[in-house]
Amino acid sequence: MTNDHSGLHHRSIRKFSAAPSLAQQRALEDVAQATASSNFLQQVTLIKVTDPQKRQQIADLTNCPFVAGDGLLYVFVLDQHRNIETAHLTEDQAAHFTGWAGFFGGVADAELAAQNVLAEAERSGLGGCFLGSVLNDPRQMIALLALPRFTFPVLGLMVGVPAEAPQQKPRLPHSAVVGENTYPAAQDLKDYDTTLNNYYRTRAWNAREETFTDSLLAYTKTDLHHRLEIGQILREQGFHLPQ
Numbered sequence: 001m002t003n004d005h006s007g008l009h010h011r012s013i014r015k016f017s018a019a020p021s022l023a024q025q026r027a028l029e030d031v032a033q034a035t036a037s038s039n040f041l042q043q044v045t046l047i048k049v050t051d052p053q054k055r056q057q058i059a060d061l062t063n064c065p066f067v068a069g070d071g072l073l074y075v076f077v078l079d080q081h082r083n084i085e086t087a088h089l090t091e092d093q094a095a096h097f098t099g100w101a102g103f104f105g106g107v108a109d110a111e112l113a114a115q116n117v118l119a120e121a122e123r124s125g126l127g128g129c130f131l132g133s134v135l136n137d138p139r140q141m142i143a144l145l146a147l148p149r150f151t152f153p154v155l156g157l158m159v160g161v162p163a164e165a166p167q168q169k170p171r172l173p174h175s176a177v178v179g180e181n182t183y184p185a186a187q188d189l190k191d192y193d194t195t196l197n198n199y200y201r202t203r204a205w206n207a208r209e210e211t212f213t214d215s216l217l218a219y220t221k222t223d224l225h226h227r228l229e230i231g232q233i234l235r236e237q238g239f240h241l242p243q
């Protein structure tokens, strides 16, 4: 057994000098497909966004200008459409796919595939950054990508040849995050606040005074854009997620 700790070197990359080569793209897409799949229903579709106009629109709606630049954008789409079509299911028969079970299965498939692609990219010398901010305006994403009923855009991933080498962000202490048999005992996270503040204060990019506690409070004031409508948008896409 060899110990591959390359996952410990992860950091998000938001500046690229080039997109992955076509061969690299195919390798990343094959890895997405090789990922474990809930009930082996293969409930994910990848959309590669190469059209500069669409990329600019997605950069605007995600508030991530780098999405319009070099690199490649993948959107990981929760997809029950293909399965429902393949088996010619009626809306009633499709309930397993369009209810909570299908929703969570599809989100799991999409997110695991996305993380597997990023890990493969990082092992290959590429870098990337997830874009949960595609959820800022799911209706616009659905229209831009011509997503059919029973699908939903879960997560974006910009990937490419890194043109920056950011410092790693310090994580919470192991004991705060890992419990054995039961939830971990409450921890005093003051030291972690200091560690993270030191990182933010001294980093090369966007240096600022901020602790972890500060960022939790700041998050409560962020603009959620259209995210509060996600329940309604899922209904418009054909999902039935009762309370």
Ligand SMILES: Cc1cc2nc3c(=O)[nH]c(=O)nc-3n(C[C@H](O)[C@H](O)[C@H](O)COP(=O)(O)O)c2cc1C
Pocket (backbone or CB within 6 Å): 010, 011, 012, 013, 014, 062, 064, 129, 130, 131, 132, 133, 134, 155, 168, 169
């Ligand atoms: C589900 C998910 C969604 C994310 N969405 C965004 C995003 O929309 N824009 C962005 O710049 N970074 C995004 N990120 C990256 C996080 O900001 C980043 O992982 C975090 O700050 C930790 O930094 P690191 O990845 O460099 O360790 C996302 C990460 C995850 C896991």
